[in-house]
Amino acid sequence: MSLVESSTAQQSRAHRHMVPHFTKGAAWRSNLLGVIERGEGCYVFDSDGNRYLDGLAGLFCTNLGHGRQDLAAAAAKQMEQLGFYPTWGWATPPAIEAAAMIAEVAPDDLDEVFFVSSGSEAVEAALKFSRNYHVARGDEGRYKVISREWSYHGTTLGSLSVTGVPKFRKPFLPMLWDGTRHVRNTYGDTAAELASARAVEDMIVAEGPETVAAVIAEPVQNGRGGLVPPDGYWPELRRICDRYGVLLVADEVICGFGRFGHWFTSERFDVVPDILTFAKGVTSAYQPLGGIVVRRPLVEEVWESEMGMYMHGSTFGGHPVATAVAVATMTAMRDEGVLANVLGNEAGFRSRLDGLADRHRCVKEVRGLGYFYALELMADRHSGVELSSTEAAGLQGGVLAGFLRRAGLLIRPDDRGATMLTIAPPLIADDTVLDDLTDRLARVLTDTEGWLQGDG
Ligand SMILES: Cc1ncc(COP(=O)(O)O)c(C=O)c1O
Numbered sequence: 001m002s003l004v005e006s007s008t009a010q011q012s013r014a015h016r017h018m019v020p021h022f023t024k025g026a027a028w029r030s031n032l033l034g035v036i037e038r039g040e041g042c043y044v045f046d047s048d049g050n051r052y053l054d055g056l057a058g059l060f061c062t063n064l065g066h067g068r069q070d071l072a073a074a075a076a077k078q079m080e081q082l083g084f085y086p087t088w089g090w091a092t093p094p095a096i097e098a099a100a101m102i103a104e105v106a107p108d109d110l111d112e113v114f115f116v117s118s119g120s121e122a123v124e125a126a127l128k129f130s131r132n133y134h135v136a137r138g139d140e141g142r143y144k145v146i147s148r149e150w151s152y153h154g155t156t157l158g159s160l161s162v163t164g165v166p167k168f169r170k171p172f173l174p175m176l177w178d179g180t181r182h183v184r185n186t187y188g189d190t191a192a193e194l195a196s197a198r199a200v201e202d203m204i205v206a207e208g209p210e211t212v213a214a215v216i217a218e219p220v221q222n223g224r225g226g227l228v229p230p231d232g233y234w235p236e237l238r239r240i241c242d243r244y245g246v247l248l249v250a251d252e253v254i255c256g257f258g259r260f261g262h263w264f265t266s267e268r269f270d271v272v273p274d275i276l277t278f279a280k281g282v283t284s285a286y287q288p289l290g291g292i293v294v295r296r297p298l299v300e301e302v303w304e305s306e307m308g309m310y311m312h313g314s315t316f317g318g319h320p321v322a323t324a325v326a327v328a329t330m331t332a333m334r335d336e337g338v339l340a341n342v343l344g345n346e347a348g349f350r351s352r353l354d355g356l357a358d359r360h361r362c363v364k365e366v367r368g369l370g371y372f373y374a375l376e377l378m379a380d381r382h383s384g385v386e387l388s389s390t391e392a393a394g395l396q397g398g399v400l401a402g403f404l405r406r407a408g409l410l411i412r413p414d415d416r417g418a419t420m421l422t423i424a425p426p427l428i429a430d431d432t433v434l435d436d437l438t439d440r441l442a443r444v445l446t447d448t449e450g451w452l453q454g455d456g
Pocket of ligand 1: 119120123152154222
């Protein structure tokens with residue numbers, strides 16, 4: 001496969017007019033810039049006709065794969081019927097239907113849905129609902145939020161405040177709200193210890209429970225690479241939050257809508273949080289939509305308070321076209337047995353990755369569950385040698401990206417706390433796709449080992 005030429009008209013227009021997200025200018029201007037033009041199932045094609053396996057489902061979101069006519073038809077039909085009307089004091093049939101379907105699959109009394117348009121906004125909505133709830137109850141002192149190191153909760157100023165990735169926060173620190181506290185995540189923790197849950201409790205006590213509004217965490221943490229919590233972690237968070245009157249927020253922006261074989265991963269971990277966030281997979285990414293699901297008694301307390309409302313809103317929250325696509329996505333997930341596909345393939349997916357780790361000494365550890373895994377890299381597992389800082393910088397600074405491009409594999413080289421590869425294919429991936437993914441990944445690992453041995 002050839003690298004995309006830097007001289008194409010599309011590339012130079014992109015260079016002139018587009019500011020890319022989280023991309024260094026040097027990389028953007030390099031000849032690695034690709035223009036993705038179309039998609040089919042688990043594969044996408046660039047403007048030169050090169051075919052790539054989309055092993056990251058876009059960005060953990062095109063869960064039903066690319067090129068779906070049913071989702072396109074649902075959007076077109078809704079646009080013809082009613083292209084837009086806001087949810088400020090009004091409702092539309094698709095927004096009602098999507099909210100009812102989400103409430104039906106959310107655990108227990110998580111029955112009330114508030115829509116926004118992205119994951120960051122969903123986190124903002126959860127943070128603001130927490131504060132709003134405490135204020136409505138006259139508990140005005142509660143405003144602090146506890147989250148975890150290396151967590152990613154988004155980029156807007158509120159969600160960035162709870163995000164725990166130092167390099168994303170650093171330039172903006174003077175603009176971030178001072179009520180956030182970061183505690184250790186579950187990396188290296190065990191069910192016997194649950195030290196990571198104790199860290200949450202210790203922080204609440206140290207800060208004064210009467211000042212703490214919420215704890216926010218992903219069921220499986222992406223930052224620091226596929227951190228599956230030890231058994232009992234989430235029930236323990238629930239116990240701690242109940243004890244101190246703190247709301248528990250599960251950030252399910254990645255975890256929701258099937259990534260771990262359940263509608264919501266909180267269900268898999270046997271916990272009912274007070275608030276769930278969602279985005280990404282709710283529409284299989286065919287439309288921007290996000291939101292929060294809140295336990296009904298909490299919403300009722302707000303309604304019945306003197307304040308009487310949740311003081312938040314946005315023009316596009318609950319957009320009829322986006323919610324129509326959410327309805328079509330959830331319908332397809334049900335009709336096509338997408339959750340069963342993930343659960344049925346989970347063990348085989350894992351054993352393919354474990355097999356790769358056995359065969360490649362540059363893999364330190366495989367972590368993950370369902371259709372979400374991180375491979376942490378090291379120089380040589382057999383002799384216990386970690387990557388040097390120069391090797392890590394080289395791999396993260398474009399070497400892995402080049403090997404992935406050559407293998408036609410779209411997964412994510414990640415530098416959040418270690419050098420890792422993150423893998424999260426569409427949830428419709430079957431054995432054939434998983435085999436193809438494994439073969440392509442094997443090539444990347446072989447290239448990486450060659451480079452580490454100095455033949456790169
Ligand atoms: C757990 C989590 N929360 C929030 C966000 C922010 O979502 P968005 O990029 O849609 O703003 C992300 C994005 O990846 C995420 O993974």
